[in-house]
Amino acid sequence: MKDCYLGVDIGSISTKGVIIDDNNNIIAEEYIWTEASPVEAVRKLVKILDEKLPSGYVVKGIGTTGSARKLIGLLLKANVVKNEITAHAIGTVTFYPDVRTILEIGGQDSKIILIKNGIITNYAMNTLCAAGTGAFLSSQAKRLGLDVKDFGEYALKSDNPVKIAARCTVFAESDLVHKAQAGYEKKDIIAGLCKSVVMNYLNNVGKGKKIVGPIIFQGGVSKNKGVIKYFEEILGQKVIVPENSHLMGAIGIAILARKNKTGHTYSLELEDTEFHTKGFECNRCANNCELLKIYRNNKIVDSWGSKCGKY
Amino acid sequence: MNKVGIPRGIFYYYYKDIWTNFFDALDVPYIISPKTNKKIMKLGVKHSNDEMCLSMKVYMGHLFYLKDKCDYLLVPRIDNFKCNNQTCTNFLALYDIVSNVVDNPILNYNIDLEKNKNLKKGLYDIGFKLGKSKKEIKKAYKYALKEYKDRRKAGIKKNIKNLESEKIKILIVSHPYNTYDEMIGADIIKYLESNDIKLIYSDKFSSKEVNKLSLKYSKDIYFKYNKDNIGALKYSEDKIDGVIFLSSFPCGPDSIANELVMRKINLPYLNLIVDDSSGFAGMETRLESFIDMLGERHE
Structure with missing residues (x-):
């Protein structure tokens, strides 16, 4: 029997999972939509991965990452949550x-990570707003009556991207409506949108950081060829998009699970596991914390949300 | 009864020791609003203009919590500390805002060193207003000031000593009314401390020493508290592992000073902007990864 490790990255929009072996080779991978229910998405994901996993492997470590990492960590009894x-x-x-340099634009957040000699030296994340992320692009796609997947192709056709405000989504949207009504071509507007994502990213997240190559671009938006084009144009450098760029987080956490293995063997059968959460408001003090209790097989395993630490 | 109400916000974090000791010595009863909680926050948001910063909204919450529980409200106006040391316009405006929204009589004093109005004059005026004699006030003022200075010195000493720690050290560049507020900075501080980080606070440095150091970053900033903050950063630059800029949304002076310094320092930093809508999950992701990174660099 050979050892393998599961990494799950539960993002706001999509849920990604990979199983790797001891040499970091990907044995199984899957990418599905989260659809605002991470637990259900992960159940589905793990079932698919279990079917894809060739016989002769045992899972020796599980890691979870992404915005639902804590919750799913409890569901899967993960040995690493990062x-x-x-x-x-x-x-x-x-x-x-x-x-x-790693550029990352996801569904609702974007980040830049600077690395030197394999160690993170600095990073930044978008602060308050989600302007210039995947969510912005997909909502604009809907407005234009297109699938966001086709955005890249459209943008590449344009030689003359329209100028769209890069500062704020609300302004960008009114700019976009105005340009559309003024009669600009769809491809030019889409190219302008892609360019505004890049400008927004460099202004809000990049903020004067020195971007040195090799540059890797990841996250869902890295599949958009228009955005890649404008990154390269504005940075004046080549931007590498790895084939499995959307899985990088899952791969990373699977590697961490391997490094932190305890010898415990995991099962990928979740069907018998009963898992639910219960939210309630505590009225013991004026803070009225919204608490969440997490039950696994009807036993409370954790709760969070309290300010005072009573729960 | 002459009960004085002290809102736990903005000015409180600079003057609490002086005020409480002064009133104690004068035998004047006072009430301080409790630590900020959701109820106070809601009260503040309800009674504020939407463009005020979160710290102001919190202040308004404390004010409305207190208004029926005391006779006087203590709201100073702080304008400047001379030599290009202005305060944020909110520090000037609060007295006028407060006097327009509540009916309570206000105990007010001005700090405007350019016009020679200082803390001593201010507290004397307040003492007279409360019907105390000059002798009593003199004694109380002397006591309050000494107590304050001793405590402040001890705080600074401890803070500077932490710079020598072997642990991972992070400088918190923030205003005290954000750092120590229960709904703004407290969770962040708690999280960092539970992860065995040594914290150094930018407000616990001697202003005399660090204020002029800020000139090394920029000669154009004229906000006193921001100059102190970035001066503290200059002072500790070589001794810390990272910086966290913590501000309340939408702070004007911070958005100039902090953003400017971010582009000039050669240290890992994290910029956190707190709003009343923020849950802690997003904050936690940023803090956790920041600590991870500093840990790797530290080794």
Whole structure:
């Protein structure tokens, strides 16, 4: 029997899972939509991965990352629960040891990670707003009556991207409506949108950081060829998009699970596991904390949300 | 009864020791609003203009919590500390805002060193207003000031000593009314401390020493508290592992000073902006990854 490790990255929009072996080779992978119910998405994901996993492997470690990492960590009894920045960096460095900059644009957040000699030296994340992320692009796609997947192709056709405000989604949207009504071509507007995502990212997240190559671009938006084009144009450097760029977080956390293995063997059968959460408001003090209790097989395993630490 | 109400916000974090000791010595009863909680926050948001910063909204919450529980409200106006040391316009405006929204009589004093109005004059005026004699006030003021200075010195000493720690050290560049507020900075501080990080606070440095150090970053900033903050950063630059800029949304002076310094320092930093809507999950991701990174660098 050979050992393998499961890494799950539960993002706001999509849920990604990979199983790797001791040499970091991907044995099984899957990418599905989260659809605002991470537990159901992960059940589905793990079932698919279990079917894809060739016989002769045993799972020796599970890691979770992404915004639902804590919750899913409890569901899967993961041995590693880590934030997505660390996971992305570890995944990327494993495949590109000399990487210096990671650009990442996801569904609702975007980040930049600077690396030197395989160690993170600085990073930044978008602060309050989700402007210039995947969510922005898909809502604009809906407005234009297109599938966001086709955005890249459209943008590449344009030689003359329209100028769209890069600062704020609300302004960008009114700019977009105005330009559309003024009669600009769809491809030029889409190209302008892609460019505004890049400008927004460099202004809000990049903020004067020195972007040195090799540059790796990841996250869902990295599948958009228009955005890649404008990154390269504005940065004046080549931007590498790994084939499995959307899986990098999952791969990173699987590697961490391997490094932190305890010898315990995991089962991927979740069907018998009963898992639910219960939210309630505590009225013991004026804070009225919204608490969440997490039950696994009808036994309370954790609860969070309390300010005072009573729960 | 002459009960004085002290809102636990903005000015409180600079003057609490002086005020409480002064009133204690004068035998004047006072009430301080409790630590900020959701109820106070809601009260503040309800009674604020939407463009005020979160710290102001919190202040308004404390004010409305207190208004029926005391006779006087203590609201100073702080304008400047001379030599290009202005305060944020909110520090000037609060007295006028407060006097427009509540009916309570206000105990007010001005700090405007350019016009020679200082803390001593201010507290004397307040003492007279409360019907105390000059002799009593003199004694109380002397006591309050000494107590304050001793405590402040001890705080600074401890803070500077932490710079020598072997642990991972993070400088919190923030205003005290954000750092120590229960709904703004407290969770962040708690999280960092539970992860065995040594914290150094930018407000616990001697202003005399660090204020002029800020000139090394920029000669154009004229906000006193921001100059102190970034001066503290200059002072500790070589001794810390990272910086966390913590501000309340949408702070004007911070958005100039902090953003400017971020582009000039050669240290890992994290910029956290707190709003009343923020849950802690997003904060936690940023803090956790920041600590991970500093841990790797530290080794």
